[in-house]
Amino acid sequence: MKRCIRAILLGINLIGVTQAQTIPPENHQTLTLTEAWQKAEQYNKTLQEQNLRIQISHEKVQDTKSERLPEIGASTQYARITNLPIYERGILNTPTQYPVLHNMFQLKTEAYFNLYEGKKLQTKIKSEETEHERVEIQKEENVSQVKLRVAAVYLDLQRSLIFKDLTLKNIEEAEKRLTDIRELHKNGVVIRSDLLRAELQLSRQKMALREIENSIAITSQKLNLMIGLPETTTIQPVALVEGDSLSRSYDSYLDDAFDHAHLLRISEKEQELTGLRLKELRADNKPKVGLFAEYQYGYPQITFFPYTGALYGFGMGGLKASYSLSSLYHNKHKIQAAAIDMQRQEVITSDRQDQVKQAVKEAYVRYGESLQRIQVAELSIKQAAENYRIVKNTYFNQLALLTDLIDADTQLLQSQYDLAAARLMARLQYYQLLHTTGNL
Numbered sequence: 277m278k279r280c281i282r283a284i285l286l287g288i289n290l291i292g293v294t295q296a297q298t299i300p301p302e303n304h305q306t307l308t309l310t311e312a313w314q315k316a317e318q319y320n321k322t323l324q325e326q327n328l329r330i331q332i333s334h335e336k337v338q339d340t341k342s343e344r345l346p347e348i349g350a351s352t353q354y355a356r357i358t359n360l361p362i363y364e365r366g367i368l369n370t371p372t373q374y375p376v377l378h379n380m381f382q383l384k385t386e387a388y389f390n391l392y393e394g395k396k397l398q399t400k401i402k403s404e405e406t407e408h409e410r411v412e413i414q415k416e417e418n419v420s421q422v423k424l425r426v427a428a429v430y431l432d433l434q435r436s437l438i439f440k441d442l443t444l445k446n447i448e449e450a451e452k453r454l455t456d457i458r459e460l461h462k463n464g465v466v467i468r469s470d471l472l473r474a475e476l477q478l479s480r481q482k483m484a485l486r487e488i489e490n491s492i493a494i495t496s497q498k499l500n501l502m503i504g505l506p507e508t509t510t511i512q513p514v515a516l517v518e519g520d521s522l523s524r525s526y527d528s529y530l531d532d533a534f535d536h537a538h539l540l541r542i543s544e545k546e547q548e549l550t551g552l553r554l555k556e557l558r559a560d561n562k563p564k565v566g567l568f569a570e571y572q573y574g575y576p577q578i579t580f581f582p583y584t585g586a587l588y589g590f591g592m593g594g595l596k597a598s599y600s601l602s603s604l605y606h607n608k609h610k611i612q613a614a615a616i617d618m619q620r621q622e623v624i625t626s627d628r629q630d631q632v633k634q635a636v637k638e639a640y641v642r643y644g645e646s647l648q649r650i651q652v653a654e655l656s657i658k659q660a661a662e663n664y665r666i667v668k669n670t671y672f673n674q675l676a677l678l679t680d681l682i683d684a685d686t687q688l689l690q691s692q693y694d695l696a697a698a699r700l701m702a703r704l705q706y707y708q709l710l711h712t713t714g715n716l
Contacts, residue, residue, distance in 0.1 A: 319504020384572035410545035417538035529537025536714030554614040569593035639709040644700035653695035
C-alpha cells in the first residue's frame with residue numbers, strides 16, 4: 277500500500293514538473309512613457325479609425341478635383357416601331373395605317389467641358405480640402421487625447437507598483453515587530469490583546485497588498501490593450517525624471533493655447549467651411565457656360581428631310597450657356613440660412629475660446645497645486661518617520677500603547693503613499709496642461 281501511494285505521489289510530481297516546463301514564461305517588458313505613446317500611435321484602434329477617416333477625406337478631395345475633367349458619355353438604343361395610324365376622320369373612326377421602317381437603332385457619344393459656373397467647382401474643391409485639414413487636426417486632437425489616457429494609465433500602473441514596494445517593506449517591518457511582540461508576550465511583558473492587534477494589522481496589510489496586486493493586473497491589461505501589446509505582457513514602467521516646475525506664466529500658456537489648441541483650430545476650419553458653403557449657394561445664382569460636342573450614328577434617318585431608310589452619322593459642337601431663373605427664389609432662403617449659420621459659427625468660436633481659457637487656467641492652477649502637494653508630502657514623510665521612531669522606542673520601553681504604534685506606522689505608510697501619488701499626479705497635471713495648449 278505504501279509503495280502504491282509513493283508511486284502516485286511520484287506521478288503527480290512528474291506531471292507538475294511537465295506542466296511547469298510547458299507553461300510559457302511571462303512576457304516582461306520595460307517600457308518608457310515615450311515608447312508607450314509611440315506604440316499607441318501605431319496600434320491604438322481609435323487612431324487607426326481616425327487614419328481611415330483621413331484616407332476617406334483624401335479620396336473625396338481627389339474625387340472633387342476630378343470633376344474639372346470633361347464629362348464624356350456614350351449611349352445606344354434599339355427599338356421596334358409600330359405602324360403609323362393616321363386618324364383622318366377623327367379618333368372615333370378607323371385610322372389609316374401607314375407602314376414605316378420597324379427597326380430603329382442609335383449610337384451616340386457626347387462630351388461637355390465646364391468653363392464657368394460661378395466658381396462653384398473651385399469653391400467645392402476648397403471646401404473638401406478644408407474638410408481634409410479639419411480631419412487631420414481632429415486626428416492630432418485624438419492623438420493628444422490617447423496620449424493623455426495612456427499617460428494616466430501608465431502613471432497609475434507606476435503608482436500601484438510603488439505602493440506594492442512600500443507595502444512589502446511595511447509588511448516586512450510589521451513581521452519583525454510581530455516577532456518582537458511575540459517574544460515580549462512570551463515573557464509576560466505585554467498582554468495578549470497587543471499580540472492580536474499586531475497580527476490583525478499584519479493581516480490587513482497582506483490584504484491591502486492583494487488589492488494592490490489586483491489593481492496592477494487590471495491596469496496592466498488596460499495599458500496593453502491601449503498600446504497594442506498582448507494582454508499577458510507584464511510592463512515595467514521606467515521612473516520619470518523629476519524636475520517639474522512652473523517656469524512659465526499663465527499668460528504664456530494661454531498664448532500658446534490660442535496658437536496651437538486643437539479645439540480652436542478645428543473651430544477655425546469649421547468657420548471657414550461655413551463661409552465656403554455660402555459661396556457655393558451663391559454660385560447657383562450664376563450662369564453656366566461650357567463647351568459641348570456630340571456625334572451619333574442612327575438608323576433610319578428621320579431627323580432631317582428627306583427621310584431615308586439608311587444608316588447615317590450626325591455630329592455637332594459649340595458653346596452652351598444656361599441660367600436657372602428659378603434659382604432666384606429657390607436659393608433665397610438657403611443663402612439666408614447659410615449667412616445665419618456663419619454668425620452661429622462665430623458664436624461657437626468665441627465660446628470655444630472661453631472654454632480654452634478656462635481649461636488652461638484650471639490645468640495651470642492644478643499643476644501648481646500638485647507641485648505644492650509634493651513639498652507638503654515630503655515634509656509629512658519626515659514628520660511621520662520621526663514620529664514612528666519615537667513611538668516605536670517608547671512602546672518597546674513600555675511607555676506607549678500598541679494602538680499608538682500602529683497609528684504611527686499607518687501614518688508613515690500613508691505619507692509615503694501620498695508622496696508617490698503627488699509626484700505622479702504632478703506629472704499627469706503637466707501632461708494635462710500640454711494637452712490643453714495643444715502641445716502634447
